[in-house]
Amino acid sequence: MDYVPGLQGIPATQSKISFLDGQEGVLTYRGYPIVELAKHSTFEEAAWVLINGELPNSAQLTCFDGELRANRRVKYNVRDIMKFLPIDGHPMEALQTCVASLGMFYPGQERMTANGISADSEFVEQMIVKILASMATLVAMWEHIRRGDDPVQPRTDLTYAENFLYMMNEREPDPVEARIMDACLVLHAEHTINASTFAALVCGSTLAPPNLVVASAIGTLAGPLHGGANQRVLNMLDEIGSVDKVSNWLDQRLATKQVVWGFGHREYKVKDPRADILQGLLEELRQHRGGQISPLYDIARELERCADERLAPKGVYPNVDFYSGLLYEALGMPRDQFTPIFAISRTVGWLAHWKEQISHNRIFRPTQVYEGYPVRAYSPMAAR
Ligand code: COA
Numbered sequence: 238m239d240y241v242p243g244l245q246g247i248p249a250t251q252s253k254i255s256f257l258d259g260q261e262g263v264l265t266y267r268g269y270p271i272v273e274l275a276k277h278s279t280f281e282e283a284a285w286v287l288i289n290g291e292l293p294n295s296a297q298l299t300c301f302d303g304e305l306r307a308n309r310r311v312k313y314n315v316r317d318i319m320k321f322l323p324i325d326g327h328p329m330e331a332l333q334t335c336v337a338s339l340g341m342f343y344p345g346q347e348r349m350t351a352n353g354i355s356a357d358s359e360f361v362e363q364m365i366v367k368i369l370a371s372m373a374t375l376v377a378m379w380e381h382i383r384r385g386d387d388p389v390q391p392r393t394d395l396t397y398a399e400n401f402l403y404m405m406n407e408r409e410p411d412p413v414e415a416r417i418m419d420a421c422l423v424l425h426a427e428h429t430i431n432a433s434t435f436a437a438l439v440c441g442s443t444l445a446p447p448n449l450v451v452a453s454a455i456g457t458l459a460g461p462l463h464g465g466a467n468q469r470v471l472n473m474l475d476e477i478g479s480v481d482k483v484s485n486w487l488d489q490r491l492a493t494k495q496v497v498w499g500f501g502h503r504e505y506k507v508k509d510p511r512a513d514i515l516q517g518l519l520e521e522l523r524q525h526r527g528g529q530i531s532p533l534y535d536i537a538r539e540l541e542r543c544a545d546e547r548l549a550p551k552g553v554y555p556n557v558d559f560y561s562g563l564l565y566e567a568l569g570m571p572r573d574q575f576t577p578i579f580a581i582s583r584t585v586g587w588l589a590h591w592k593e594q595i596s597h598n599r600i601f602r603p604t605q606v607y608e609g610y611p612v613r614a615y616s617p618m619a620a621r
Pocket of ligand 1: 498499502557
């Protein structure tokens with residue numbers, strides 16, 4: 238039996254949810270290209286198609302959207318949990334803690350095995366809506382609570398993206414900014430069996446409650462090699478400082494064998510199609526603001542140009558995290574909230590995979606290549 242580090246190239250499941258071709262730079266959700274969904278769809282519609290398999294008709298979308306809006310409020314005890322968390326803790330930790338607690342406020346775990354081994358489908362649908370609707374509220378709540386303010390109550394007259402911007406920034410969302418945020422949510426919603434989705438599958442395969450499935454995935458997304466990279470991209474651009482310093486900085490960085498944040502991907506050997514779309518959205522925002530956008534954007538463009546000579550030959554190009562942070566910062570989001578925003582969106586993919594997993598469940602139980610000692614005699618303390 239060969240051991241493959243990182244399980245690279247080993248299928249972990251069979252899935253109909255998304256497809257990616259890393260050589261061609263193609264990503265589809267249920268067969269629909271991400272480029273088209275980012276342009277023509279909405280987060281609510283993309284969520285429906287990922288979770289249910291087909292594009293919704295008008296009545297289905299209205300009903301799903303209505304349920305999401307109706308479930309935005311979370312129990313006030315969740316707010317009390319947040320009040321006891323250290324304000325300088327990372328928001329991903331706060332988010333994971335609160336999502337993990339949701340099952341205690343919305344119980345029903347016994348319905349995971351309602352028919353012996355399969356879950357009650359009504360419970361599955363209810364929890365998908367409850368968790369997805371709560372995510373934006375939890376992220377925004379923590380932002381206010383850590384500043385010592387009362388959280389902003391969610392509104393039901395706004396779309397998912399509009400309401401999130403409203404709760405975060407406490408002002409009426411600008412329509413162009415809301416459309417950009419919506420496209421970002423669409424772009425991050427799903428990406429086949431990445432590390433966090435795999436974590437969700439493993440947890441889900443034990444028939445654990447869905448909030449704990451999402452909590453496992455949040456913990457996995459938090460690492461800098463996965464969702465945590467976008468925050469580091471901006472710190473890195475700050476460190477570079479100006480466009481004229483990019484080339485030397487990159488030489489030094491590569492000479493000391495350090496990664497360039499926001500570059501490289503296990504699957505893509507060309508530029509991540511999502512990075513192109515996000516860059517287009519940055520250009521759209523720049524135009525909307527009369528040409529004004531962060532100077533870090535120019536540094537990022539120069540870094541991409543220089544990296545094209547030095548990293549592209551290895552198949553290393555900008556990934557989804559390279560431009561997303563610049564956009565989020567331009568929309569008023571604090572840097573340490575970038576990964577939680579990613580988590581809000583990716584909750585769709587996690588829950589879609591959870592639903593698919595439990596519909597034909599078999600618990601994950603891989604094996605290992607043992608390299609330790611053979612059986613040996615226990616040595617008493619005095620003899621060591
Ligand atoms: N910066 C510099 N070099 C990089 C790089 C990066 N971001 N990503 C890959 N490389 C180099 C590797 O050092 C390796 O070089 P070598 O062949 O000379 O040793 C080569 O490209 C192949 O990379 P590999 O380590 O096989 O890629 P991987 O599939 O194991 O790793 C990532 C994928 C995402 C973990 C890796 O690209 C990375 O750490 N990127 C930065 C973090 C990031 O942006 N994560 C978000 C992903 S969406």
